[in-house]
Amino acid sequence: MFWRLVFRALRLRMQRVSVVFAALMVGAAIVTAMSAVYFDINAKMSQELRTFGANFYIGPARGNSIPQSTFQPIIDNAPAGLINASSPYLYGMARTELEKVVLMGVWFESLRQLAPYWQVTGNWIGVSFDDRNAMIGVKLAERLNxxxxxxxxxxxxxxxxxxxxxxxxxxxxATDNMLIVNLELAQKWLDKEGAISNALLSVSNDLGQVDRFAAQLQQQYPQLEIRPILKVSASEGQVLNKIKGLMGLVSAVILVLSSLCVNTTLMAIVGERAREFALQKALGASGRDIIRQMLAETGIIALAAVLCGSLLGYLLAQVLGMAVFNATISLRLPVFPLTLVLSLLVAAVAAVVPTRRAIYVEPAKVLKGE
Structure with missing residues (x-):
């Protein structure tokens, strides 16, 4: 009998129920989209900001060079997935048949990830052991024709x-004035076997790993200068925090507006059903019975809205992902429970005042038409 009353009430007031459903569905869609992007944005933004290039520097605290044998264990012992790319660098003066040039030795295979902003005419060199080919800075190339x-x-x-x-x-x-060659060739030609000037790394920073990694290495290698390149690593954290804050603000505003819309509509429904509630109370229904009925009706609408809103929100998240990152957004585990809890909470809060109004209906006055 109870559920017949609940579904009958929903069916007879389909227009107002649709308004409540739409308000909750929009709220659920926005929460789903924002939370999906929120939980996936760390990985996406960190990947996007890799286009800035290297974000981690290792060099000598004193002197002009460090042994490559000191640098290599840092790479080998780093946690899996932490370092995206790395390369030692060695600088020195060398003679060509035309004039003296600054030689820069690198690992070619990592160079494209460490300096993706370079504008290259021709081709990148893809293998580190290539000692027959080189790249040259644009100003040096012009000078040497x-x-x-x-x-x-x-x-x-x-x-x-x-x-x-x-x-x-x-x-x-300064790279525009350099001749870029294989590291081993530079070491041999500059008579600096096993030495490097410094090293640059691209380190994942979606969870703030750069600062922790730098502090850990500085303790282990006090003879080195180890630091994040703040231009890149600080940008990652600042951009992430601003975007997350904006998404949280948008979600909060939408939920408040949804709650107000639901509250107003439920108040109107209670006003229309005053005689119904009065009759129920006259027939022996308690305030608790009316509360159960109101919460059941609101809960059914909210659950249906969450289901449809979650699907709509997932599609919206994909649109945002393609627009901002040119990649799809992965649906993380906490997204649906968070959407469900927040939507039910909004519905429950919005139903408080209308429910109080329903349980305080005075049967005698209402049924007399007063």
């Missing part, structure tokens, strides 16, 4: 080394 496909010959006491130019780099910094 060198183009992609041309050759440069290094000249030293030990002989000559011919290098074919695979790519011309425009970086906007």
């Amino acid at each position: 060198v183009k992609v496909g041309d050759s440069i010959t290094l000249v030293g006491d030990g002989g000559k080394q011919r290098l074919q130019i695979k790519g011309i780099v425009e970086s906007g910094d």
